[in-house]
Amino acid sequence: MKTDAFALRHIGPRENDLQHMFKTIGVDSIDQLIYETLPDDIRLKAPLNLEPALTEYEYLNHIAQLGNKNKIYKSYIGLGYHPAIVPAPIQRNIFENPGWYTAYTPYQAEIAQGRLEALLNYQTTVIELTGMEIANASLLDEGTSAAEAMALLFDVRTRDQKKNKVAKFFVSEEILPQTLSVLQTRSTPIGVELVIGNHEEFDFSDEFFGAILQYPGKFGQVHDYASFITNAKAKDIKIAVAADILSLVKLTSPGELGADVVVGTTQRFGIPMGYGGPHAAFFATKEEYKRSMPGRIIGVTIDVNGNRALRMALQTREQHIKREKATSNICTAQVLLAVMAGMYAVYHGPKGLQYIADKVHASAVTTADALNKLGVYQTNTSFFDTILVKADAAKVKAAAEAKEINFYYVDADTVSISFNETTSIKDINDILAVFAEATGKSAEKVTSLTETVALPENLVRTSDFLKHDVFNKHHSETALMRYIKKLERLDLALNHSMISLGSCTMKLNAAAEMLPLSYPNWNSIHPFAPIEQAEGYQIMLKKLEEQLNVITGFAGTTLQPNSGAQGEYAGLMVIRAYQKSIGQEHRNIALIPASAHGTNPATAHMAGMEVVVTKTSENGNIDVEDLRAKAILHKDNLACLMVTYPSTHGVYEASIIEVIKIIHENGGQVYMDGANMNAQVGLTNPGHIGADVCHLNLHKTFAIPHGGGGPGVGPICVAKHLVPFLPTNPVITTGGDSAITAISAAPWGSALVCLISYGYITMLGEEGLTSSTHHAILNANYIKERLAGHYDTLYTGEMNRAAHEMILECRPFKANGIEVTDIAKRLMDYGFHAPTVSFPVAGTLMIEPTESENLEELDRFCDAMISIRKEIDEASADDKNNVLKNSPHTLAMLTTDNWVLPYTREKAAFPLDYLHENKFWPGVRRVDDAYGDRNLICSCAPIEAYMEN
Template identity: 55%
Template sequence: MLNLELSTNHQTGKLEQNQREISKLAPIDSFSSRHIGPNQKDIKEMLAVLGFSSLDELIDKTVPQAIRLNRALNLPNAQSEYAALTQLKSIASKNKVFRSFLGMGYYDCITPPVILRNILENPGWYTAYTPYQAEIAQGRLEALLNFQTMIINLTGLEIANASLLDEGTAAAEAMSMSYGLCKNKNAEAFFVSSSCHPQTIEVIKTRAYPLGIKVIIGDHQQYDFSTPIFGALLQYPATDGTIYDYKEFITKAHEVGALVTVAADPLSLTLLTPPGEFGADIAVGSSQRFGVPLGYGGPHAAYLATKEEYKRQIPGRIVGVSKDAQGNPALRLALQTREQHIRRDKATSNICTAQVLLAVIAAMYAVYHGPEGLKNIATRIHQLTVILAEGLKRLGYQLGLENFFDTLYVQVADSQTLIKTAQTRQINLRYLADDTIAISLDETTTPRDIIDLWQIFAFKDELPFNIDEIAQQANFDFPEIFTRTSSYLTEPIFNKYHSETELLRYLHQLESKDLALNTSMIPLGSCTMKLNAVAEMIPVTWPEFGKLHPFIPTSQAQGYQILFEQLEAWLAEITGFDGVSLQPNAGSQGEYAGLQVIHKYHENRGEKQRNICLIPSSAHGTNPASAVMCGMKVVSVKCDRDGNVDVADLKIKAEKHKDHLAALMVTYPSTHGVFEESIIEICEIIHQYGGQVYMDGANMNAQVGICRPADFGADVCHLNLHKTFCIPHGGGGPGMGPIGVKSHLIPFLPDVSLVSDQQSNSHNGKAKETIGAISAAPWGSASILVISWMYIAMMGSEGLTQATKVAILNANYMAHRLEAYYPILFKGSSNLVAHECVIDLHPIKKKAAIEVEDVAKRLMDYGFHAPTVSWPVPGTMMVEPTESESKEELDRFCEAMISIYQEVEAIATGQIDPNNNPLKNAPHTANVLICGEWNRPYSREIAAYPAPWTKQHKFWPVVGRIDNAYGDRNLVCSCEGMDAYKES
């Protein structure tokens, strides 16, 4: 026995020694300690302020025990930044970067290095938030105004929005817009030309189905209008490259009261007659080829332009020109800025964001190249296409119609053999149908590419002609009917920044007008503005991820497939769900996809009548909008005085609608920032009456590693990867909103059947249960999924769980510090909040007539972006510090809010004028402080430097408080308006 003990002790000692030796080889620097702001000393101090001895004790009091996950997440061990990048590089190397001539609205392009480095790879641009606080977002707003102006110019229409998610969803939004505008209420059909891009057709079909809209797909040249239609969609140029004259079709459509949408390639519009000039009511499309990488499908900025008379029906955002308090021109979001929050179940769209970062890139591409540069690029592409066509004819091939821009379709004897031959040369060609192949050229195409293509079609290297010979004989002119004669991009902005020096300075000037995370914390409730680490961002611009076309054979994208498989598995483990779809390319699309899955599930079970969606009155505005878009009827559920779902009211409504109950939409932790203790009971009530539980994942940052939605009753949940999983907000986009579902819902997940190794567009093998395509690309904005992969890989189970705990700690610490000055509206039973808190500003309004907007604008003088304003309760601010902010930064923000409270007290006690004071006049610009006479009853120092840190570093708003009402009364949405306002 003694010998056994000695042996065991000896072995144990040896094992411990080996573990110590191994630990010496582990990375000395963990990423989680870089991501999480407070260090151990700070955490201990904050816990002491709250009266807790450990983080676990805080979490035990905050999160209901009944939903707690009592084990560690089963995820790979955390890796260092270097190790994770090395592993991801190995995965990326499995992608094959072929030359893709596939078209379908996706083209390789050249991102000017000055734009790549100074926008796409610049945290000053990609970490900014949606420009709701316009005074500190003038740079982004100007860039978006440039985008709108560019689209208006190119399409020949009168007004454009500040971008949408992709061409497919933009076309679907145009369909919904046309449906709402059509005066013939008997028209329930939407015509789609069979010459549209196939992925666009699929998205249209998905969006039309739950609304009962009949989609008619056919040849626009043969359509007889016998079925009443409210709208139509045409492709220009067509997906096979043909340029059609649509005037006659549009005239006939207008005669029956239908609106016509034209999906147009904006680069082609530098040469071709724009849609607005041949009668289109709406134009949509993608600006991807304006310098935005392919990225295996996204993110890219779509556009929507229309006539002035339809301005109030445009989905998404519009940037408009207004004036500030001093009468200077200033920009802000116009009209239906947050339409879905205001109109809720009456909203026509659930889009609450755009693709701002990508729209900025596209706009600056146009600024850099100017009208002549863009025309030269388009002309070169067209000329190479003509040369390619002439060579193919000489090789004996029959081509399609003569009028084309950048795409040809060619009749061949054996398409599959030819495609395989091309792939041996690392070239992708597109199969259309009936042994027809399409070839699309782009900005990166070279004469060598043309020769390679000829050799493929000749099945030999020796050619009976040379490229110079054909170029000299080719006719590059378009017929007069298609040739653009109108001018475009005549505004000064598109004609002055053509050298890199000038563009660099212009971009820096715009960046300096914006407050982003590289300036200070952005404590927005529900929006989770956390660290977007450089190590997470680096792979986005690797060519192995950036240069892949979304419809290449999957055998060429094995690296992406590995990344998708791993990320899906990790997200499934984190949430507890059985299946995950990465396709939805925004949170709004995730909501829509989740509800569509539920809708399809009920229908598949023969319960199509289930169309009632219960939604708490506190819900995010996109929730009811999404439900209506899925053909559901919204029934509101009350919240109790503590902000929780009123369970008694829920029971009454669930029982009342039991035969028609489809779903409950619920956010957890609640929209009010509290872990509701009745969440399990809430889910059970819905299931009892045959419904499904949809969980809005906006607040997942408070759950990771602590609890899992699927474990306590959710059937489906969307995840905002741009919130919890570190994809940056990009000034209001990009985003990603994948959904997780329980096993019984897996058959209904979005479809990816357009992708195959055969390059066929057929839908053989598509599961009949699928809801169809949600976004244009099969895996949504695939290139930014690398960000979330890197985040999870570097954090590991322990790091992710610690991040959640610290997010909850930071929120409670701030709530504790501020509640002596501003009441905290909602708390859990332990007098604690979740990862965010709602502070009530009604008392200061009552005390000194100070509005929540006054506080938001005064925070700018302190160098901060305001928290979420007047939501979920009017007259409040919702604060979410995230786990990434240090104790020092949290204290700085709290000190700013306390200082503002003291300024309010001074107004209330008569020490400061109630109308002419630092809050009512905020924000204070340098121009106001320096130029002209200072006649205000407080000092310049109080105005500009209200806190010590502002003297060390000052962020200056460049405009004063903006008059939003004036801008809406005098709507101007293009660069031209800026000059007009300056003159006035």
């Protein structure tokens, strides 16, 4: 046995467990199980052509050497990305802590109160700095947030009958270039016409429904938009403002100026640049637009005892329910990064943020004054952190790079310099030395920062912010550390127990994969740094793309999409571009099975397609004849099929090759949703099956942590004919020869966390990857057989096997008065997060154990489910006062003097012996979702603000 093999650490079941598992399942070997599970005609005939696996030690040496090829220059590039100081207690206690990065999206609120509070802090920070009424729990990046703002304003325009056919959207030429590119991508399919121009020359025509402004402008100029917004409102033109979050500490908030939506990024609130991401974008708007708002909103409610509780609010507006009628396909947030940014605000408080903003501004003003004395003139009439100077850019660039400094070169005689919280007086003198050398002059040395302010007097902020107690009491490291720990204890994550969520693949996020994220030579590079300074990144990213090409059987990959939903969108936009190139631009029908993930129809709608739903047969598979009939009916306009494989029902459908052939025969392309790729790797792949494009969830199959709901990465892999259309970036060219415009803001999306997937593949190699798939299927079928006789599995393959996940039938329990939600809440008392509830079939549980869980944990979970089944049998539809209906049980509830329930405290809290050793206590009792939606509060507020009178 190779005890240094990474696969040995990643894969849960031990060799001596296998015979017991085989016996339970009824097979003699893993090969027999795979034969009985996977259709033979889709099996790969040869192993994946990947390099031999590295050990953890070898990989960490390799990644350190690769990181040394990256050059860490002082970055003053700006354009929405700035060096930031990650406070050490936040880095150690959140960023590097599996208690925070291995949690799942807080759909089960009772075991996620810590993360929900951290996100409420984040939302409060955004609301108060932007001056808006409501904010979500973060989006993907500033560019995509701006696109979501455009889509929201386009959606709400229909409330005014005079505007419901208006389709023009004004974009200020001050907008960040990457934001403009994303807006261009997103506008065309939904029928929006972009008009780019100077906001001072805008004619406020009735043809416009909205406009977006940059505050401050892309090269630092602070414009007074008050009159623009007033004039726009007079014509019912709604305004979005893309704002720098730190500048809002000093500047009048966009909300006070009259904005309808405010977007931006919180990257400079203690998040590493990471060559582009992940970072938490913010999105804030008016409460009247809450049902058109994308992403997740954390709200305050009460539990069944009337105690304060938090949960995700207004979920019925999300695409999981609204499907193609959703205004956005975004179901993810950047939770881990939002938690860090919110905690940055908690740690520094309003006075600390004021100090940081003052220092950044003073650094910019001091440097501008010194450059003016040098004869290098600064042209912005007012600015916060970015100055625009006139100089010979070529000479400046040569002198700057010799001193390992990066500026942004606007043109041959204009240089942009953006300052940040890391800038010191020494740094300022180094900048002055660069310009002195470039001009052949001597610079006067700076010894202190000026107190002069370069902001318009009428735009200096006068309103208070962050007055709530939480932002004013955790300013010592001890206090912050204990606050973070207090919240962590309220959250159930993978460091406590298995999270067996079907479709979500909550596998091990190995420490060796995660460690390099903290290395400065990986996390400190600006995404627009000259490409030769990021040689290590370029090698890693190119190699990861090649690895994913091999694994998927495709010819090309883009890593730019920074969520699975973005990957879906990228895939469809590439298909659209290809079809346009061959004169088939009219194709606009997307066939989507009824069982598909809710983002599929929402994405198709965003891509300008019309959704036609195909039926699902009684055994859970695609109804091939219905699909054939609809493909033939729409053959002249068929754009694509969106199909998940194995199916969302956890089955390898034997008809998949026939299904793909039908689509191709009728002129369409096949997009394969990669949500279930964990059941394909090494055994089959989308290219081999015959698909044209697939997206991958690197935060599922390829081990990037879910982070409590993000970060995610959703690259697409494509067949040869689609490679030319992979997306580009306006600052650093990426993609194919006929590239579509940007999908997300950074050239390689959330590049930093791509290190995790690169490590996962590199340390497993072909043998380990294939073994991981084997064991994912083994673990799922072991659970299926252990629960047989207690729960029925709704769908299986032709030989009665599940794929890597299964759906348990729970609807018959209604006869005992028990709903599937009751089972989910009762599992919390057993120390487990519930499997996926009521998806893709209402009233069911979808279970995916992943390959990372060992036999002991699988048995503990099965024991819990069997124990709950007995409790269901004891329940009666006539008596709601039972252990399931009252779950989860909190510590406060169990230690009360007044215990009047008809079962014992022991049964409530310790129904199985293992709980005495390792008990997780839910933070609140069952939350009241309806109450929270009726009384929406999504920021920190005193209890009086949400308690009913």
